[in-house]
Amino acid sequence: MAEKYQTREERRKKLANQQKGKKKKGKVSIKRVFLFLVALGIIGLLAGAATFAFMVKDAPKLDEKLLKDPISSELYDVNGEVFTEIGSVKRDYVNYEDIPKQVEEAILATEDVRFYKHNGIDLIRLGGAVVANFTRGFGSEGASTLTQQVVKNSFLSPEKTLSRKAQEAWLAFQLERKYTKQQIFEMYVNKVTMDTGGHGIATAAKVFYGKELDELNLAETALLAGLPQSPYNYNPFRNPDKAEKRRNIVLSLMHQHGFISKDEMEEAKAVDVTSTLVPEEERQKNGDIPYDAFVGHVIKEIEKKYPDLDPFSDGLKIYTTIEPDAQQYVEDILNGNEIIAYPDDKFKAGITLLDTTTGQIRALGGGRNQTVDFGFNYATDAKRQPGSTIKPIIDYGPAIEYLKWGTYYTLEDKPYTYSTGDKINNWDNKHKGIMTIREALADSRNIPALQTLQAVGLDKAKEFAISLGIPLKEIHESYSIGGFGGADKGVSSLEMAGAYSAFGNNGFYTDPYSVIKIVLRDGTELDMKPESKVVMQDSTAFMVTDMLKDVVTSGTGTRANVSGLPLAGKTGTTNYSADDKERYDIPKGAVPDAWFVGYTTNYTAAVWTGYDDKNKNFLVGDDQKIAQKLFKNIMEHVSKDKETADFKVPNTVEKVNIEKGTMPAKLASEFTPKDLVRTEYAVKGHAPTEVSEKYKKLEAPVGLKANYDALSNEIVLTWDYTAENAEGIQFEVYAARDNAAEELLTVVPEKTIRMKAEKGGNYTFKVIAVREELKSDPATTTIQVPDPFFMDDGQEDGDGDGIPDIPGFDGEDGEEGSEGGDQSGGDGTGDGNNAGWPGWNNGNNNGNGNGGNRP
Incomplete structure (x- = not known):
């Protein structure tokens, strides 16, 4: 229910009093918040001070010897034995009054331009360094003062922690209280590391330029002033390009802070970094550091x-x-x-x-x-450029990894071009035809290498190479044979x-x-x-x-x-x-x-x-x-x-027997010649499955015949061989007489042989075509060699001597007969001029020899 008022004036006063009360409450709330924040700030300061005190309680004490002398480091070999120390030698000390003004200005512009205005910690420089690193690139200006750098290099570890930074600030403040600015600057100039130049700028001046400090020109001074930020990388002997960039940053800073004019800056930047260095042949190797190539790395x-x-x-x-x-x-x-x-x-x-x-x-x-x-x-x-040493990395490794090629994979070494149409040649300007990638790699053939990269694809090949630590920025087909270019110098x-x-x-x-x-x-x-x-x-x-x-x-x-x-x-x-x-x-x-x-x-x-x-x-x-x-x-x-x-052969690999010259590669068959079988490796599950049919089972000889030549008492074997591929074929000839065991007579490439016959009998012959370990089915034939005394009576006996006629011997003219036996037999009726069968007919000149009985 709304409140009732007697008059409008009464209502107005009531409302005014309510607003006044609200304003009073608001003022009280703001005041309380302010007091709370003040209290919180005091607590934060106290906590920060306590934290800072805790961090610096273990800070080392200032040691004058450590402020002036660097501490050498020991290097141990793989067996845990010390083999050298570095850092304790090669330093020419220079007093503050002997430091040229130009050298001091270069160092101040680069490291701490407000050095003479702060008490060891420069909050303005800290903020400016952050801005400079964003606007002019990283490394344009450091955040630490010269005092902090002297402290850090003398007493503290290099780890970047709040505790170490707190100790650095605390010690820098103490150092500023104990020593003059000139003394601190002198410590820095003599203590700073200059890589090959040893310790101190005076030493570096002699090493790099063969000069005293007061003999340096502006360009040389700027280079030495920039060295301490990264002594190894900015060493002009080793990296003249990096040294020049760093020198030019120092010159820009000197101009920015009013130490040199723009013309002086530009003139010094135009000086070639290497032009005033000590010539290589005049540099003296100090010999203090053994194995310096390794130690430098x-x-x-x-x-x-x-x-x-x-x-x-x-x-x-x-x-x-x-x-x-x-x-x-x-x-x-x-x-x-x-x-x-x-x-x-x-x-x-x-x-x-x-x-x-x-x-x-x-x-x-x-x-x-x-x-x-x-x-x-x-x-x-x-x-x-790596030449053909890159082929396992860019060509064949990726092909096996991504395409599952085996060592048997075949390519054709033939006239070929890049995708651009440009010709590619082998080192001997020859082509060797179909070959495996094993053969192509062993003989360093370029054309199969390019074919392999094209099959893999440029992106995959680049990915594989980068994973092996080869820092490719790009890739082209010429990389397949080590022809790097563009952004990749080698x-x-x-x-x-x-x-x-x-x-x-x-x-x-x-x-x-x-x-x-x-x-x-x-x-x-x-x-x-x-x-x-x-x-x-x-x-x-x-x-x-x-x-x-x-x-x-x-x-x-x-x-x-x-x-x-x-x-x-x-x-x-x-x-x-x-x-x-x-x-x-x-x-x-x-x-x-x-x-x-x-x-x-x-x-x-x-x-x-x-x-x-x-x-x-x-x-x-x-x-x-x-x-x-x-x-x-x-x-x-x-x-x-x-x-x-x-x-060791991993269990992810299997052996396969490949027939040489097949493309795509095929498994050797049981009939593949031994000298054409290659034992290769395949990724398990990716071996070829097709068997070559080029060399089938050898065909058998055909038309095998055996004829008896009575005149020479020889059996003549002849046959033919009609197979398409007769290269390298030889023939094994076997014989058996009556029921005797079969014997190998000879192995010949010809298709005919002659052999002496024995005294009658049944002969069986077998001829087999062979090529190395391969053999055909046999061709066989038989022949009966005549035996006069074991013939049937019904056989022809033209001369009536009771012995079957022997062609060319009975019933024809012949020469004097040979010796006969001692027992009677039939007489021949021929002219007597044919020779008698040896041991059987006692012939004479008129053919009336008395037949002898069988022995």
């Missing part, structure tokens, strides 16, 4: 996974995969001429040796006669070794690696082992391996074979284009690159050989075989006194 591997770690100053324990004996042998064979006769000192080689099953790098041959530590590594950094021996090791490891691929684990100064262990992954069926791995075994036993790679060692591998050479041959006057038969990649169940090795400038120097004659010789000697050395098992 270790540093690169650590930097890639843990970029905040500095092996030169963090005091790490680095457990590597190196096998010292193998590494030493690789270096000895590359740097001497005792084992391999190299054509000249410009000849280059890169070698990678892996453990087949684990992917661990056992040795790296970074080059021949290297002049500086951590120079260009031809095993890991050189990218060259591959390294490290990548090829990694790919081939998967074939030797039952289809498991592991990224090749050189570091097993890292132990930090506080005992924290960082696992560096990559995970293995299945990239192909074990049937694919085995069948590719079995085909590659033929390469070294009977194919193009026989010079790489090691007697008694189960070994698989592939040769590879690249070619010059027709234009290059003409332009650079390349001699006939010369090639720019020669490879050999192979493996046992224990080791995998990839060897590249060639020259830096392939258009001025080229491989000719036996120089093209040096890669095989290097492989053979290295594999023989590392396998000595070590058991090497053969590759």
